Amino acid sequence: MIRVVLPGHLRTLxxxxxxxxxxxxxxVTQRSVLDxxxxxxxxxxxxxxxxxxxxxxxxxRFFACEEDYSLExxxxxxxxxxxxxxxxxxxxxxxxxx
Amino acid sequence: xxxxRVLVGTRKGAFILSSDGxxxxxxxxxxxxxxxxxxxxxxxxVDPNRIFASQCSGWFGQIIQRSDDGGKTWIxxxxxxxxxxxxxxxxxxxxxxxxxxxxxxxxxxxxxxQFYDGNQHPWEFKxxxxxxxxxxDPDTVYAGVEDAALFRSTDGGKNWQELSGLRxxxxxxxxxxxxxxxxxxxxxxxxxxxxxxxxAISAAGAFRTDDGGTxxxxxxxxxxxxxxxxxxxxxxxxxxxxxxxxxxxxxxFMQKHWDVMRSDNSGDSWTEVSGNLPTxxxxxxxxxxxxxxxxxxVPIKSDGEHFPLDGKLRVYRxxxxxxxxxxxxxxxxxxxxxxxxxxxxxxxDTLDKCGVYFGTTGGQVYASADAGDNWMPIARHLPxxxxxxxxxxx
Numbered sequence: 001m002i003r004v005v006l007p008g009h010l011r012t013l014x015x016x017x018x019x020x021x022x023x024x025x026x027x028v029t030q031r032s033v034l035d036x037x038x039x040x041x042x043x044x045x046x047x048x049x050x051x052x053x054x055x056x057x058x059x060x061r062f063f064a065c066e067e068d069y070s071l072e073x074x075x076x077x078x079x080x081x082x083x084x085x086x087x088x089x090x091x092x093x094x095x096x097x098x
Numbered sequence: 099x100x101x102x103r104v105l106v107g108t109r110k111g112a113f114i115l116s117s118d119g120x121x122x123x124x125x126x127x128x129x130x131x132x133x134x135x136x137x138x139x140x141x142x143x144v145d146p147n148r149i150f151a152s153q154c155s156g157w158f159g160q161i162i163q164r165s166d167d168g169g170k171t172w173i174x175x176x177x178x179x180x181x182x183x184x185x186x187x188x189x190x191x192x193x194x195x196x197x198x199x200x201x202x203x204x205x206x207x208x209x210x211x212q213f214y215d216g217n218q219h220p221w222e223f224k225x226x227x228x229x230x231x232x233x234x235d236p237d238t239v240y241a242g243v244e245d246a247a248l249f250r251s252t253d254g255g256k257n258w259q260e261l262s263g264l265r266x267x268x269x270x271x272x273x274x275x276x277x278x279x280x281x282x283x284x285x286x287x288x289x290x291x292x293x294x295x296x297x298a299i300s301a302a303g304a305f306r307t308d309d310g311g312t313x314x315x316x317x318x319x320x321x322x323x324x325x326x327x328x329x330x331x332x333x334x335x336x337x338x339x340x341x342x343x344x345x346x347x348x349x350x351f352m353q354k355h356w357d358v359m360r361s362d363n364s365g366d367s368w369t370e371v372s373g374n375l376p377t378x379x380x381x382x383x384x385x386x387x388x389x390x391x392x393x394x395x396v397p398i399k400s401d402g403e404h405f406p407l408d409g410k411l412r413v414y415r416x417x418x419x420x421x422x423x424x425x426x427x428x429x430x431x432x433x434x435x436x437x438x439x440x441x442x443x444x445x446x447d448t449l450d451k452c453g454v455y456f457g458t459t460g461g462q463v464y465a466s467a468d469a470g471d472n473w474m475p476i477a478r479h480l481p482x483x484x485x486x487x488x489x490x491x492x
Contacts, residue, residue: 009133009158043174046194047158059157093157 002033003088007060010048010091014041019088028083030062031074048091063090101491102447103168104455105149106463107136110481112151114169117476121453121467124476130172131163135225138442138485141168142231142239146489150239150255152226160225161194162241162255175255196223196241196249199262206266211245212274221245221265228442228485230285234292242282246273246299248311261311264297269316269333273302276336276355283441284340288347296350296365301326301336304352306365317365321354338381339441343390351393351420353383353441358395360420371420376407382444386469387452391419394446394454394470396439405436413456415470429473430464437462442485449490457483 002022011017022036038045049056054074056062061070064082081087104115104124111129130136134153142148147168153161163172174194198221199205213219224244232238241249241258247265249258273280281300288294293310296317303318316332326334336355343349352359352368356379359368372378377397386392393416399407406412410433413426437460447453454470457463461480466473 007157009155013158013161043161046160050159051195052197057157057159 001085002028002036002082003085004033004037005088005090006044007091007093009093010044013043013047016041021085027075028078029075030069030072030078033078033089034074059094061092061094063092064088100449102449102453103141103146103489103491104445104463104465104476105139105141105169105485105487105489106457106477106480106483107138107152107442107485108457108461108481108483109135112136112139112153113477113480115463115476119449121447121449121465124465126477127169129481130169134161136484137225138228138487140229140231140487141489142236143233144231145236146491148231148236148254150229150231152229152241154225159194160196160223162226162229162258164255175251175253196226196243196258197260198223198247198265199260205260205262208262208266208270211270211280212272214275218271221247223247224279227281227283228285230287233287233289240285240287240295242285242297244279244281245275246280246282246302248282248285248295248297250311261307263307263312264305264314267305267314269302272331272333273299274334276300284337286340286342286350289344290347294347294364296340296342298337298340298352300338301334301355303333303335304337304340304350304365317361318368319366320361320368320370321359322357322370323355325355339383341384341393343385343387346390349390349419351383351385353380353395355379355401358383358420371416373416373421373423375414375423380439381441382439382456384444384446384454386454387446387448388450389417389452389469392417392469393420394444395423396444396456398438404438409434409436411435411437411458413454413466413470413473426466426470426473428471429466429475435460440484442487443483445486445488447488447490453488455486455488457486459483 005019100119106113111132113128117124137152139151149165151163164175210218226241228242230240237254248261284298286296298304307314321335323335338353340352348364350361358372361368380398411431414423416423437458444456452469454466459482463477465476
């Protein structure tokens with residue numbers, strides 16, 4: 001089971017209160033995780049990736065195991081710790097200063 | 099007794115203000131969609147409990163929300179009652195997809211507009227500025243978006259299709275963004291001619307279709323804008339807002355970047371009616387519900403100083419359709435007021451006497467229950483107000 005931690009506003013939009021868990025068949029990559037996430041929570045379509053280009057929205061980044069995977073190709077396998085469910089994939093929004 | 103519902107969109111959520119027909123005591127609900135930019139909310143006149151809302155964020159993009167119970171609960175369209183849950187018990191819906199039409203059949207693949215630096219730039223969807231429900235069908239609603247284009251949904255906001263004849267009619271490469279972005283902010287549906295639609299874009303100007311959105315033409319004759327290379331060009335004007343009284347759909351009033359204008363021939367030509375206004379820069383303009391020659395503006399000092407003259411917040415009213423204006427001050431701040439009133443942040447109710455409402459970037463919403471003679475704040479401490487719409491309920 002893959003674990004994903006969403007930004008607060010997306011948790012509200014998806015009606016979830018904590019991290020979400022996803023079943024993924026096959027390689028665990030950014031693309032497969034986001035495909036599964038959007039399949040389970042269709043209201044998130046377009047909020048993390050552009051509807052058409054499927055590119056990551058510019059103010060969001062992907063982290064796991066204290067590493068930044070945002071610029072990795074979408075089909076690059078995520079760390080084993082994410083694939084095994086030991087560690088979550090973190091989707092993080094840019095900090096808004098005040 | 100009639101009731102009034104004021105729909106307020108702000109930088110950090112939506113608020114719904116409710117009162118009875120006396121309009122003296124107000125209840126405030128919200129924030130709805132806390133933390134999100136709520137550019138606009140508007141109710142259907144066919145089914146007043148149906149309200150459409152534009153929810154957006156620089157991080158997460160555009161969401162369309164709909165309420166079918168007057169704002170008590172909300173769904174992303176595509177989730178009809180009883181079917182809100184998808185696999186796993188989670189809500190479903192995909193109402194936030196706005197994709198420009200570039201098809202060979204209907205899209206006339208226009209792909210660029212003028213950017214700030216003068217170069218051509220591809221159209222990039224950013225947000226929905228304005229939602230305009232159909233006056234005849236509760237499932238039909240129009241959306242004005244940035245970068246400027248007009249979309250329509252005929253299924254209650256679930257799916258959106260661009261009316262691409264607007265972007266494709268030929269002047270698009272000369273449109274350019276104002277400081278707030280290249281937004282289509284005004285949509286007026288002619289109540290007597292369902293095929294006629296007016297829209298306005300900053301900074302391109304006003305446009306009209308007479309065939310339901312298939313073909314469009316600029317309607318900017320008579321506008322004079324010193325800030326563009328050709329001040330009388332057919333496009334390129336920074337139109338801030340356009341208003342119409344439904345009883346006279348051929349008469350339009352416009353607050354341009356500078357200048358207040360009117361047209362008596364459905365936009366074919368415009369005449370300046372700024373008259374004795376202390377400054378004719380501003381964003382909002384609206385028309386009295388029952389007196390089609392009575393119009394309202396909020397003068398703002400200048401395009402470089404977006405606040406009221408001398409720190410005094412004032413509405414100006416003309417009962418002659420322009421040129422002769424009177425200052426309305428009772429109940430409005432007399433000093434040290436440096437807020438702005440944005441283009442979609444004024445509206446009127448249809449009670450007798452007509453109520454007038456506007457919101458400020460300082461988070462106040464002011465209301466007058468007597469057509470502007472007296473004002474009172476009905477909300478004082480909201481986030482910056484982006485839009486105000488009013489529903490008059492039985």
